[in-house]
Amino acid sequence: MSNWGILATGKIARSFVRDLALVPGAEAVAVGSRSAESASAFAAEFGIPRAHASYEALVADEGVDVVYVASPHSLHPEHVRIALEAGKHVLCEKPVALDRAASVEMIGLAVERGLFFMEAMWTATHPVVRAVAERLASGELGTPRHLHAELGFVVDADPGDRLLDPALGASALLDMGIYPLTLAHLLLGEAEGLTGRATLSDRGIDLDTAVVGSYPGGALATMTASMTSWSGRTASVATDRGLLELTPPFHHPESAVFTPVGGGDPVRIEGAEPVIGSGYGNEIVEVERCLAAGLTESPLVPHAQTLTLMGQLDEVRRQLGVVFPV
Numbered sequence: 001m002s003n004w005g006i007l008a009t010g011k012i013a014r015s016f017v018r019d020l021a022l023v024p025g026a027e028a029v030a031v032g033s034r035s036a037e038s039a040s041a042f043a044a045e046f047g048i049p050r051a052h053a054s055y056e057a058l059v060a061d062e063g064v065d066v067v068y069v070a071s072p073h074s075l076h077p078e079h080v081r082i083a084l085e086a087g088k089h090v091l092c093e094k095p096v097a098l099d100r101a102a103s104v105e106m107i108g109l110a111v112e113r114g115l116f117f118m119e120a121m122w123t124a125t126h127p128v129v130r131a132v133a134e135r136l137a138s139g140e141l142g143t144p145r146h147l148h149a150e151l152g153f154v155v156d157a158d159p160g161d162r163l164l165d166p167a168l169g170a171s172a173l174l175d176m177g178i179y180p181l182t183l184a185h186l187l188l189g190e191a192e193g194l195t196g197r198a199t200l201s202d203r204g205i206d207l208d209t210a211v212v213g214s215y216p217g218g219a220l221a222t223m224t225a226s227m228t229s230w231s232g233r234t235a236s237v238a239t240d241r242g243l244l245e246l247t248p249p250f251h252h253p254e255s256a257v258f259t260p261v262g263g264g265d266p267v268r269i270e271g272a273e274p275v276i277g278s279g280y281g282n283e284i285v286e287v288e289r290c291l292a293a294g295l296t297e298s299p300l301v302p303h304a305q306t307l308t309l310m311g312q313l314d315e316v317r318r319q320l321g322v323v324f325p326v
Contacts, residue, residue: 005031018046059088067090067091077102084109103310123186136239150232150234150235170205176225191213191312209316286301
């Protein structure tokens with residue numbers, strides 16, 4: 001199993017480390033931050049042996065095998081690069097960058113160095129989502145005709161917060177919309193066309209976004225993301241035999257239920273493995289499994305899938321007219 005270094009000490013890093021502690025053999029041995037105070041406080045809270053006052057010092061730590069990059073996504077390319085150049089495997093939070101071009105460079109460097117690289121898309125490694133995808137693909141639930149997925153919450157933060165600052169890649173599409181787009185990709189296949197509309201802030205970021213997608217076989221998807229309203233965080237797939245619903249929040253559901261048309265008994269769908277913690281544990285297990293097998297990419301979150309979804313984000317963002325300063 002592996003020794004992990006945690007790059008950045010924000011909210012998502014805290015959730016990740018809690019789940020890391022639940023995976024046997026995986027251990028957080030070091031944390032890095034832009035300040036010694038933040039790194040030391042984080043290390044003390046979670047019992048991490050070493051605290052580094054810079055990201056460069058973290059990736060230079062010889063005891064670290066894998067670096068988890070949890071910084072704002074506008075900074076991912078720089079932080080992934082220094083980790084890979086230091087010879088570390090990388091799990092990078094989603095989205096892995098602000099655009100597909102930067103993602104291509106990151107993945108290319110990982111391939112060149114022979115190192116493992118994976119986007120931390122927990123939905124793709126989630127046991128329930130995987131089971132739903134398998135049942136849909138088998139045809140036993142009918143032919144998918146329409147998927148709907150929504151994710152939104154009110155962002156009440158200072159203008160300099162990561163979720164609102166354009167310089168840090170603030171975007172409802174990138175922060176929340178990546179989940180509905182990923183779910184549609186996993187359950188319906190690669191989108192054949194996407195159309196987006198949005199309400200923009202006075203700083204030019206999308207606060208509310210709606211996307212309509214066309215998928216193989218004539219299936220359609222409607223997907224929404226919001227930073228101004230509380231959505232039900234629901235997802236459903238209508239087939240020609242009934243309705244499949246994922247329990248909220250859909251991007252890490254407890255189960256799913258298929259209700260057949262005509263009054264048949266509902267079918268409950270659960271994962272083949274347990275959900276570990278809040279769901280980060282399952283992506284950690286996938287990283288560990290791949291490393292033990294000598295793989296440099298995950299079959300569950302392959303590089304091609306990451307690049308496809310980044311390309312979709314680029315296209316929708318172009319339609320919305322959202323341009324980041326960087």
